[in-house]
Amino acid sequence: MMSAELFAVCALEDIPNRRAVPYVLGRRNETGDVVPWPIFILRWGRNVRAYENRCPHRDTHLDWDRGEFLDADGTRIQCGKHGALFDLGTGQCVDGPCLGKGLTPVDVTIDAEGDICLIGVDLVEEDDFDSGQGAE
Numbered sequence: 001m002m003s004a005e006l007f008a009v010c011a012l013e014d015i016p017n018r019r020a021v022p023y024v025l026g027r028r029n030e031t032g033d034v035v036p037w038p039i040f041i042l043r044w045g046r047n048v049r050a051y052e053n054r055c056p057h058r059d060t061h062l063d064w065d066r067g068e069f070l071d072a073d074g075t076r077i078q079c080g081k082h083g084a085l086f087d088l089g090t091g092q093c094v095d096g097p098c099l100g101k102g103l104t105p106v107d108v109t110i111d112a113e114g115d116i117c118l119i120g121v122d123l124v125e126e127d128d129f130d131s132g133q134g135a136e
């Protein structure tokens with residue numbers, strides 16, 4: 001079996017149960033420049049999912065307040081701009097202005113040490129990125 005390269009982002013315990021935490025990682029674009037890559041990781045017990053932090057409606061970040069991604073019930077991802085709701089497991093829009101579209105999933109797994117790892121992405125170690133997404 002081929003083993004894909006893993007890149008540890010955080011420990012499972014770094015994400016509270018039923019919460020999502022944003023990260024801004026560094027990634028190379030087609031021209032070789034390192035660019036910020038905002039994602040968020042969602043935890044439900046021992047299940048984890050990750051998506052790019054970008055709403056398919058207006059191409060903007062999703063969190064309505066820094067690090068807040070879920071609706072009031074905590075059962076859907078909610079975009080802070082116009083309230084689109086997304087399924088936790090698939091990232092598909094289930095209500096709101098981007099019905100028929102979905103979030104871009106990022107492959108993640110939990111390794112033997114209990115770290116949440118991205119699978120097979122070309123990441124660059126960078127400490128300089130501000131995890132804030134900037135204002136409007």
Ligand code: FES
Pocket residue numbers: 055056057058059060079080081082083084096097098
């Ligand atoms: S930008 Fe997300 S719903 Fe409009």
